[in-house]
Amino acid sequence: METQKIWDNFNDELYFFILKKVKNKDAANDIFQNTFLKIHKNLPKLEKEEKAKAWIFQIARNETINYFNKESIYVGKLDINKEIPLQKFQYICCFDKFINDLPKIYRQVIELIYIKGLKQKDVAKELGISLENVKVRIRRAKDILKKKFNECCKYEFDKNGKLIGESNCSICKTE
Incomplete structure (x- = not known):
């Protein structure tokens, strides 16, 4: 399977999947781009073409998690004082x-x-x-x-x- 074929078959669905998770167009664009870079880079590792969709969406989920983890670094620690x-x-x-x-x-x-x-x-x-x-x-x-x-x-x-x-x-x- 080629990157172009994955793009043709899944790009819209994948983009809206990411956008729904992050609710921010700029972040969704960044995650979408990173996802396709990883897809292209790791395409030889995809063993079965029928599992492509699950594999692609797992990469998108991982990139979304990475985004949220990166965002949480910038949030200061909350000092919880119950009083x-x-x-x-x-x-x-x-x-x-x-x-x-x-x-x-x-x-x-x-x-x-x-x-x-x-x-x-x-x-x-x-x-x-x-x-x-x-x-x-x-x-x-x-x-x-x-x-x-x-x-x-x-x-x-x-x-x-x-x-x-x-x-x-x-x-x-x-x-």
């Missing part, structure tokens, strides 16, 4: 009260994920529920919290749904 999330929100008016007022099933996931810093899949295992259920509980808890902040503290929300503005809290004014 930071709690400290980050302590200045927000009524935060503790609203968390404590959540129904238990929502409070559990919020505390485990945002205060203790566990991953969602670990929370699912710990609570014996599905990952999808954890995500639903998080979304519902956030909706409840947003509503409470909006009603009590008069915070507003930006276009991304994040709290903005200063507190105008009816509870804190009385305390």
Whole structure:
């Protein structure tokens, strides 16, 4: 089998396979080019022509993994301090009260994920529920919290749904 034949048969499918993985046209072009360079260089190693497609896509997968590994080098190490999330929100008016007022099933996931810093899949295992259920509980808890902040503290929300503005809290004014 020749490189040109592989190109003719697989180039579009291979390019979109890579693009779907990396979701970046420039990166996809680089990976695509590297993949075809390796295909051309290693073509004599392909023993059976009927296995060409699997072989080609494995090279593309490996090149995609190499790309992500290279990208991760530039990301700094994350210093995970389990207390930071709690400290980050302590200045927000009524935060503790609203968390404590959540129904238990929502409070559990919020505390485990945002205060203790566990991953969602670990929370699912710990609570014996599905990952999808954890995500639903998080979304519902956030909706409840947003509503409470909006009603009590008069915070507003930006276009991304994040709290903005200063507190105008009816509870804190009385305390």
